Amino acid sequence: MDVDIGPALSETASPGISREALDRLDERVTRAHERIERGRREEAFGYRSLSLPVETDPERLRRATASLAARDPEHLLLVGIGGSALGAATLADALTTPEDGDPETHVLDNVDPEHARRVLSAVDPAETVVVAVSRSGTTTETLANFLAVRDRFERADVDWTERTLVVTGEEGPLRRLADRHDLASLPTPPGVPGRFGVLSAVGLAPAALAGVDVEAVLSGAGEVDLEGSLYDCPAYAYGATAVALSARGARVNALVPYAERLETFGEWAAQLWAESLGKDGLGQVPARALGATDQHSQLQLYRDGPRNLTVTTVAPRERPALRLPGGEDTDGGTSDRPAVPEELSHLAGEDLGRVIDAEHRATVTSLSRAGRPSVRVETERVDARSLGRLLYGFEAACVLAGELLSVNAFDQPAVEWGKRAARGLLGEETAESRAVGDLPELRVEE
Amino acid sequence: MDVDIGPALSETASPGISREALDRLDERVTRAHERIERGRREEAFGYRSLSLPVETDPERLRRATASLAARDPEHLLLVGIGGSALGAATLADALTTPEDGDPETHVLDNVDPEHARRVLSAVDPAETVVVAVSRSGTTTETLANFLAVRDRFERADVDWTERTLVVTGEEGPLRRLADRHDLASLPTPPGVPGRFGVLSAVGLAPAALAGVDVEAVLSGAGEVDLEGSLYDCPAYAYGATAVALSARGARVNALVPYAERLETFGEWAAQLWAESLGKDGLGQVPARALGATDQHSQLQLYRDGPRNLTVTTVAPRERPALRLPGGEDTDGGTSDRPAVPEELSHLAGEDLGRVIDAEHRATVTSLSRAGRPSVRVETERVDARSLGRLLYGFEAACVLAGELLSVNAFDQPAVEWGKRAARGLLGEETAESRAVGDLPELRVEE
Numbered sequence: 004m005d006v007d008i009g010p011a012l013s014e015t016a017s018p019g020i021s022r023e024a025l026d027r028l029d030e031r032v033t034r035a036h037e038r039i040e041r042g043r044r045e046e047a048f049g050y051r052s053l054s055l056p057v058e059t060d061p062e063r064l065r066r067a068t069a070s071l072a073a074r075d076p077e078h079l080l081l082v083g084i085g086g087s088a089l090g091a092a093t094l095a096d097a098l099t100t101p102e103d104g105d106p107e108t109h110v111l112d113n114v115d116p117e118h119a120r121r122v123l124s125a126v127d128p129a130e131t132v133v134v135a136v137s138r139s140g141t142t143t144e145t146l147a148n149f150l151a152v153r154d155r156f157e158r159a160d161v162d163w164t165e166r167t168l169v170v171t172g173e174e175g176p177l178r179r180l181a182d183r184h185d186l187a188s189l190p191t192p193p194g195v196p197g198r199f200g201v202l203s204a205v206g207l208a209p210a211a212l213a214g215v216d217v218e219a220v221l222s223g224a225g226e227v228d229l230e231g232s233l234y235d236c237p238a239y240a241y242g243a244t245a246v247a248l249s250a251r252g253a254r255v256n257a258l259v260p261y262a263e264r265l266e267t268f269g270e271w272a273a274q275l276w277a278e279s280l281g282k283d284g285l286g287q288v289p290a291r292a293l294g295a296t297d298q299h300s301q302l303q304l305y306r307d308g309p310r311n312l313t314v315t316t317v318a319p320r321e322r323p324a325l326r327l328p329g330g331e332d333t334d335g336g337t338s339d340r341p342a343v344p345e346e347l348s349h350l351a352g353e354d355l356g357r358v359i360d361a362e363h364r365a366t367v368t369s370l371s372r373a374g375r376p377s378v379r380v381e382t383e384r385v386d387a388r389s390l391g392r393l394l395y396g397f398e399a400a401c402v403l404a405g406e407l408l409s410v411n412a413f414d415q416p417a418v419e420w421g422k423r424a425a426r427g428l429l430g431e432e433t434a435e436s437r438a439v440g441d442l443p444e445l446r447v448e449e
Numbered sequence: 450m451d452v453d454i455g456p457a458l459s460e461t462a463s464p465g466i467s468r469e470a471l472d473r474l475d476e477r478v479t480r481a482h483e484r485i486e487r488g489r490r491e492e493a494f495g496y497r498s499l500s501l502p503v504e505t506d507p508e509r510l511r512r513a514t515a516s517l518a519a520r521d522p523e524h525l526l527l528v529g530i531g532g533s534a535l536g537a538a539t540l541a542d543a544l545t546t547p548e549d550g551d552p553e554t555h556v557l558d559n560v561d562p563e564h565a566r567r568v569l570s571a572v573d574p575a576e577t578v579v580v581a582v583s584r585s586g587t588t589t590e591t592l593a594n595f596l597a598v599r600d601r602f603e604r605a606d607v608d609w610t611e612r613t614l615v616v617t618g619e620e621g622p623l624r625r626l627a628d629r630h631d632l633a634s635l636p637t638p639p640g641v642p643g644r645f646g647v648l649s650a651v652g653l654a655p656a657a658l659a660g661v662d663v664e665a666v667l668s669g670a671g672e673v674d675l676e677g678s679l680y681d682c683p684a685y686a687y688g689a690t691a692v693a694l695s696a697r698g699a700r701v702n703a704l705v706p707y708a709e710r711l712e713t714f715g716e717w718a719a720q721l722w723a724e725s726l727g728k729d730g731l732g733q734v735p736a737r738a739l740g741a742t743d744q745h746s747q748l749q750l751y752r753d754g755p756r757n758l759t760v761t762t763v764a765p766r767e768r769p770a771l772r773l774p775g776g777e778d779t780d781g782g783t784s785d786r787p788a789v790p791e792e793l794s795h796l797a798g799e800d801l802g803r804v805i806d807a808e809h810r811a812t813v814t815s816l817s818r819a820g821r822p823s824v825r826v827e828t829e830r831v832d833a834r835s836l837g838r839l840l841y842g843f844e845a846a847c848v849l850a851g852e853l854l855s856v857n858a859f860d861q862p863a864v865e866w867g868k869r870a871a872r873g874l875l876g877e878e879t880a881e882s883r884a885v886g887d888l889p890e891l892r893v894e895e
Contacts, residue, residue: 005892005894006893007890008891008893009890009892012891015888015889084745100567102571113741114801114804115707115710115801115805116769116770116800116801116802117709117771118709119771119801124548125548143796144741144742144745150774151771151774153774154773157774226895227895236893254701254757255700255736257734261561263559264563273746273747274745274747277746277747277754278746278749278750280750280754281747281753281755282749282753284753285754286754288701288703288734288750288754288757288758289736289747290701290734294559295590296531296558296590298531298867299532299588299590299720299864300531300644300720301719301720301723302863303724303728303862303863303864304723304726304727306863307728307730307862308728308731309730309732309733309734310730311700311701311757312734323562324562325562325563325565325566325597327596327597327600328603329596343596347596347622349877350589350592350596353875354562355560355561355562355593355597358560358589358590358593358875359559359560362589362867364871364874364886365867365868365871366867366871367888368888369866369867372866415749416749416753417748417749418748418749420815421744421752421811421814424810424815425807425811425812428810429796429799429803429807431795435814439810439814440814441814442456443455443458443461444453445454445458446451446453447679447680447683449451449672449673449683
């Protein structure tokens, strides 16, 4: 990925960072980079994520997925949640085309009965393979959905054990299940938190079954060089700028891909950013949006609302062509081939990609003219190699941001309380579940 | 809708509002309500939105959509953007089921060439109807997509004029097009900004063609009584609490539906909130999320990140059943009917809806235990009548919030600059398009 942090400079933006402050920040980036490199060398928890492009073995992925891939499935059911779903979903949504023969990927990452029922009734088990992903193997939502999936297969009299791949740690219910039924399985990578697992079996095994060229993803990611200066390293430039803007008041980071295929990437990045950095009162709230669509929804606020926000646009430089009709014959026309109306003549013969690019440029300028900061992230195109670089770049940016903020980017202690409470509400009472309902109530009813 | 603002009280939350401050705020709510009622009586711009449940004529909708509905289409192509798409998409996503025979709704609300190509190649024009919506009739994205759609029909030799409904104002290119080709058409409602149009032809005409019972939506909306105290009116309780929390630092409002079918409602609400209130440095940034999924993505941040955020959960009280297998026979099992593993026995025989409800309650309590504010919005179930009430309730909440903030909730002046710039980049140069590219640049490349 390439970045342009110019629109975040205090020359035009408030909050914004001055060139002098950026130089000072760069000294901290250099030291943070040294810590990151040391963490990687020592294979410390979390830092190992940045070594996945070399550590992940595509041959092993291929072997583990071979028996399922050989079934030439029409549908892939991905059972996982959070980091165990978003990476694979990002890859599948960006890179596969069911209309052209790729399996259709369905993600069961919620415990919504209506949604689960719709997904399960939409797939024919005999044409479906299942990937269940949970690092701990204890995730309530994943286990509940897995039970529902298994039940669906059994009712259809299809042997689920021949069509299921499990990606999980060395212990836990899911691992025991895989052992007992001799399921295809892969381990989650050691030392890598779930949300950093996209470049491991967690993201790549389901992606491979969805039709993604995972070797190209890995090789793209492997091409990214991390260097100890933000001026030499787009990932660090992005992470450092985000931290600088956050410190100056931009506690919201609006993530705005300018490509429908990257909408799920925005979700993935939002998890990475929120769960890694949102601790100890620090971090930046990710606000997901989509360009150009959300210019008609959020731009008013970005431009004239609270000055607590920066915008990150993510756009490919190359897009497939879709030329609008018209061109020369825009005046006149006949009744059986009506002309492009005169008012639309500026669009006649135009390529749709040029329209979205124009909207993107106009929006960034519009923000800048209103004194609002933004950063542009660019990728060559939406393909496996470029996406590998983009994913790796965002991970590196996030790890750097954690260093600069002095937070542990690799844990998520604040979610445990709610998990224990939910578990207690469903099974044996816990201290946490006893507290549920013990809230001030002020109900207003119709 | 009903609301519980208890978890936003300063007794447990920071930022939070005290009961005394709430009483004082209620006096302002009473006066704001009087202004709102006066606005409605005088049919003032924007305020008329709140009279749509009585002003919208379902019979007229039926007549205008009859010729298209008679074709019993398999696909509905909705061409619009922002307020001209999100209302109908919200209704279609919440209330229709293509698996059960409703038309499949495809929304062309972007100018992404790859996405447009995929949508257009996925539909057979002979089985498709089109609704194009633009209040001004000049929206670049909508006109560009409409040209692409028309081209698709012409190439397939299907008469698009017999399959197109236009919803637009009294003038402009789209209106002239409708007149010239004698298309089915409906006017956008006078005095109603696009994002407040869901209960008019803007939202309901496409929704009706998608299979929504629009009379039930209208009648649900019409049941909502606005009363001059936040203690008597859930919509005002929500709007007033959001303003109070925002003034105390919660400049981000995380909108978290606990139902997949309401995910698009979250997008709709995010536009309403951002575009109506985000002006003059005021407003609240909407951050879209989805329960329970995003507990595994955003909850860490909500609970331990910056104290600039409040959470709004939106959940139905009733859900369809989906019972997990297991029950009594969870111990043992046989090789041809494997048991639910012991570790999952707490889920055996459980209803999936009870799981998501437990997660919801656990999450609200978890936030409260961490001293973070939230508001619970409840609706009876996800059906047409309840959704009508919910949509109307959020609109009323937003109008009230505009009054309390003293901003004009009905305009969106800050988006105009970018529109002129984009138009200039695509056609004749404008002052704005000349400024594009005239930004500080600081590129960092791989």
